[in-house]
Amino acid sequence: MQGVQKRFGATYALRGVDLEVSAGSVHALIGENGAGKSTLMKTLSGAYQADAGEMTFDGQPYRPANPLDARSRGVCMIYQELALAPDLSVMENILLGIEPTWGPFMRWSETRSIAQRALNEVGLETVTPEAIVGQLSIASQQLVEIARAVAVGCKILVLDEPTSSLTQKDVAKLFSLVRRLKEKGIAIVYISHALEEVQALCDRFTVMRDGETVGHGRVNEVPVHRIISMMVGREVADLYPRSVRQPTEVVLEMKDFAGASLPRKAALTLHRGEVVGIAGLIGAGRTEMLRSLFGLEPVKSGDVRIGAFRGEASPGRRWAQGVGLVSEDRKTEGLAQNLSIAENLTLTRLSGLGPWRFIRPSRQRAACKPWIDALPIKCRDAGQAVEDLSGGNQQKVAIARLLHHDADIFLLDEPTRGIDVGSKAQIYALIDRLALGDPSTGKKPKAILVVSSYLPELLGICDRIAVMTRGILGEALPVASWTEHSLMLAATGQTSDAPSSPPV
Amino acid sequence: MSEPTDSAPSQSKRVLAFAARLVALVCVYLFFAVLTPGSKGFTSDANTQLMLQDIAVVAMCAIGMTLVIIAGGIDLSAGSTIALAMITTAYVLNLGPKGAEWVRSSPHLMPILAVLAAMTVAGTVGLINGLLVTSLRMVPFIVTLGTMQMARGLAKLVANEQNIYPPSDVVGDLWIARLLDPARTVFTFPFLPAAVWLVILCALLASLFLRYTRLGRHAFAVGSNEKTAVLCGVPVLRTKLAVYLISGLFSGLAGIIFFARLGGIGQPTEAIGYELFVIAAVVIGGASLLGGRGTVLGTMIGALIITILRNGGVKMGWPQYTQEIVMGAVIVVAVAIDNLRNRRRT
Structure with missing residues (x-):
């Protein structure tokens, strides 16, 4: 791809991008959200048409009219939102659109055998071709989609953040599959925020920023901090700011806390003015703990005390008690995608936005202004729909809701998942400011509980970290006594060289 | 994360879901058979025929x-399409006596013409639905809400807002008016009225169509995830056009049967609200209104349940409003049970 440009109205989404991917290699495409990676890949896979520039594929000029055209040329894209028909069987999904037929009739035996071959190729032998896709795990569904790409004979495979919803084990499986596909001569474009993954898997990389390519090279020749500074356009001096904080009174306390299925046993105290992190594997029960604390899932037993309040409560009560939750799933749960920033941001506290119980839209939008400026949220105005924003800005809206609500206790579930480094840095800075408070304006410090699967982040921003292992929460220990290594060991249940074995 | 390592669980679940519907059907039947006063004759031959x-x-x-x-x-x-097809059938048959010489000289031609006309008209309604949904990308609910009114109006226009009574010397012995003629009892050949056999044949064909043709499988794919279907090169628009056309044709067949049911009369104000019974039958049969799921066999059971409920309510002497409340409640409960089961599965 050379000098590819794409314009939407007056704004350039891509202004001259060069990208070269060779067969039998894994090429990382890196950049912040909004840098134009997705636009570029949509141009490659035919969803958009380039306004200028040239694309060549196997020496031939290449200009796909639509995704189907691209697919028939051998360019397949695997999006984060999987493109599968959940009610259909695995084999039908793999051969959708290219079914072997006899006249108008399906040839089921052949469908089955082709699908089985594709499944074997992606290492999904445990799943039968007849299984219904909607009943498989996300990881298996992703492999089914790759199997489909293999079955249509793809030559370029684009993977968009493929590991964002996978467990460690599934990630390892995916990596070995990507390596196998590479040996077969398939060119792979790997889009990711996780530079560790890029280092582990990719041969070359291209960095994009503001719709342009700003750097490329061999992964093993360029140090990570160089790549990061290419991404953000400046040296990241300190991604994780941490002021000296003064934890004060206890605002949240739970003992022998157990949810309907998870967590099985959790005890924790959270003080005003501190950031506590919860580490652990996906599925260990961290999200479930936050959700049952917040009344979104039933509590089985245990004692919870939040400020002056005791016991279980509905989400509505929790908000009233000054607790706010940012969901890990901002797309479907955290935000109402087609509503405006203002509607989303003020949803939990609409009082005072108009006379009596009425709401004046102008006042609603005005109430958002300070937060839009302070975080900052990149948008046209507060009336813009949330779905138009990039992931990082959406996440800032989700967090700003807690600020507008003036919550005291922030429950943040994977607050930086799938967002760019720039937004991450802003969110880390915000968390630090919140935990510190601002005596000059009389803002009291907040208490913040963060669930994250990204260990450097937890180690960077937290005062204390507790590890959840198969539903059991260990003791929250000062961050200084943890390392990435010991956190990982504790998360997988091997406590041998953890700093001090957490009581179970 | 438990994954089905083979298809047996989902297979057995499907059988179980089907068995549950059969049990429900039997229960509904027994409910009325036991509770209806004997004199009302819920289980009598005449009522069974009805x-x-x-x-x-x-x-x-x-x-x-x-x-x-x-x-x-x-x-x-x-x-409305049922009514329109019924009126068309009656209208064409009514033309017979006034028709040209060649029509009057070959009376066996008239019913064939009538059926062809009815199917053409009904197919056209289906085609228009399909075209509006595909070419203008309109929401099916709105499109068919509109064509529902238009087809009803057209039926009244053609019938001049009156019932059409084709002369009995024309209709009297025609096969078309006798599609539902009672077979003497259910135990003597041909056991069931011709129209019921036709339904069974059509249901079988539709089942095979859904399972064994590419178009049938594409219907599932489009309903399950339309974007994916587009991406994979499924001719989405053609598939949608086809299902609406087919739906129109089946409504046409239903209209012709309805004509026979009324004893050879075209009544433009009949079959009002039938689409709701039909949709209820499909939903009780296990289809998802979100698309991607459904079976013809399940729908057949749904249709049986709906009809027995309607008939049984009358036989029990329930007032209209009670019947309506019961019918509505059954639909809600059926879908609720289905949802609960699905939730447990995932």
């Missing part, structure tokens, strides 16, 4: 609706 006639109409129409709903659409015009 129910078979109702079932033939609802079930025939529901076959087409099943396809539409599987493909993620809805066809609210079904009831």
